[in-house]
Amino acid sequence: MFKMPEYEAPDFSAEELKNAPNARWEAVEKDGVAPENYHSTSMYPEYFKLNGEWLLPARSRMDSSVVWAQDGTLKVVENRNLKKGDRVILGRTERGEEGIYLHTTGFEKKRDASEDQFVFRQGRSRETSYARDYDRLFELLKYEREHGNVVWVMGPAFSFDADARKAMSAMIDNGYVDGLMAGNALATHDLEGAMFHTALGQDIYTQKCHPNGHYNHLDVLNRVRRSGSIPQFIEDYKIDNGIIYSCVKNDVPFVLTSSIRDDGPLPEVIGDAYAGQSTMRAMVEKATTVICLATMLHTIATGNMTPSYTVTEDGTVRPVFLYTVDADEFVVNKLLDRGSLSATTIVTNVQDFISLTVKGLGLM
Template sequence: MLREHVVMEGHLIDSDILRRAFGRIVEEGGQFEVLEFRVGTSNAEPSYTRLAVLAPEPETLDRILEGLRYLGASTSVDDARFAPAEADGILPDEFYSTTNFDTFVRISGRWEPVLDQRMDCAIVQRGGSPRCVKQGQVLRGEPVALRGSGLRVRPLERSRDYSVFGFMSERISAEVNKGIVIAGVAREMGRARTAGEKIVAVVGPAVIHSGGDVPLGDLIRNGWIDVLLAGNAFAVHDLEKAILRTSLGVCQMSGRGVEGGSRNHLFAINTVNRAGGIAAAVASGLVTSGVMHEAVRARVPFVLAGSIRDDGPLRDVITDVIEAQKAYAGALEGAGLCLMLATALHSIAVGNLLPARVRTVCVDMSESLPIKLSNRGSMQAIGLVTDVGYFLERLAAELKAAEPMRP
């Protein structure tokens, strides 16, 4: 049997890391021996273990060690290996693929943090630092980190503080007390604001259809949202409501469809594009209400990413998907909390761009989307199955009630 020693340190027991490591070894056909194990004597003190990993052939051992590295294990103290990219967008065969957990690379004897942490990227030395770079954006000749030694991942550990992310991180169901959860989200927004972290809202058109645009506009106007990420449809229906008082041709005061209403969103696109875009439409007085109006007035940056199903689109929409991805990534820098509100397409896209340490709240009428997002491997993600309009109304009320305590 081949043998290799690995070391793991952190909150290994209550964060379920050690059980997952043992399971990975056995499932891949290996064996383990616990050579040393020290349990933290308080909730703040980390635990430590040194394991011997055994496997019948080199390929199995390599596969086990690769899996353990993603759980934070280190096998040696050698520097990381790099190889040049063969061409633009072409990586060496042994490239290392990142997770959304904070990662460190050993270079010249020092552990360097990887910048722009996100999943499914290569690690490239660029600008004097290792950073996550999407495969298609790697340039010929750039040094790309290879699998093996000199790479360390820090999995998220379960929070020691009581918060909504503690008791809701593994519970996604319509049968929860939504008021308690929403109050917890409001407290987390207050913590993010105190810490100087961005609060990001990723929104879909259901926010408009459900009436959630009014409380969302209040949140923007009162400084609770720092970045708005959406697609063409959200902005179009918000502007349709602002100009024609309909959404998808349905009157937002009576709830009844209006004659010829199916063209209203196209009329809104045409009118706003003629004005020169969303900001120009607000400045001219064409658009005097709605979420986009509040974002422009409050100077909250927004990014609208296009798709192949878009009508129009609006002039402000980025139709090049690579450029839209870059714009989303740039807007997410410094994010501490992300509200994902009734949009599968953009929520999943943003989830793939965020490091696991960013707390995310996914709200949708279906359980499938929150479950998919919570499976990103983050204990900082919760899902709430409810109407997004109700969620935003309650959230705005909770934040208003807490306003005197806001810094």
């Protein structure tokens, strides 16, 4: 059975923290511009001493400023979203010297003294055994379906395979998906699969190319734009299968963000990069588990805005679980290299991953 890791807060009675000064702040003078010497956040819990009390922001992300709001709470805000008059925390040290404390070990298990200090195969590669990772994921997903919020970040590889589409639809239909983030391609080719049983003109089961099949995704784009929205297209053309269909049917929100190379795009695709980032951030802020699948750029973007923790309504500090799955070792290691140290990485193709997951959950 899944057991939520317990959070151990810092010992604020320790001499260096008890005697730490209050954090300094300075008001923003111009919208979108932080004061000099602003403090930039990490993915870890960070405490700030204000009026003699250590405070933890409930929602965080990397590379942002901390605003001491007028209601006394702390808000983590991207610098571009700062407003004139916002009180921004200052300081570049993180051990209490400036009233700022970075806490990296809140969920860390104590190392067993009997464990060997030198061991083989600690990296993550195609040769790694992932059986235990899958079992833990199954336990986590069952828990999160009842108690959490699971966001899936998906590349278009899902839409190229009939079984992967069916498996992901089963995940959505059975309540294991609370939000989906992707680009124009995933949605376009999934809807192409629903209408023509192809992706980029190739049959999603036999892989046989259809005559003039390269028009199929363009025709889908054109028809969705004529309908005015994806839900209206689904109704107009009696679409009854696929990932996006399942999201619409089950009222699961999705965020589609654009690329400079997009065809169309679909009406729901957000063309403004920063508006897209903000919409993704709003979805990530609700998430307690994030699973990124076969999309390097979306994975890195999501990893940068996903903290290692969140604070629940009852004040409990709990971890945010982050998974990244890709057939390319470079992609999963890229996420780790960017500081997302709490990520669980699995090197495999996502079609196999999702098929194993639905079977492990007993859905197919």
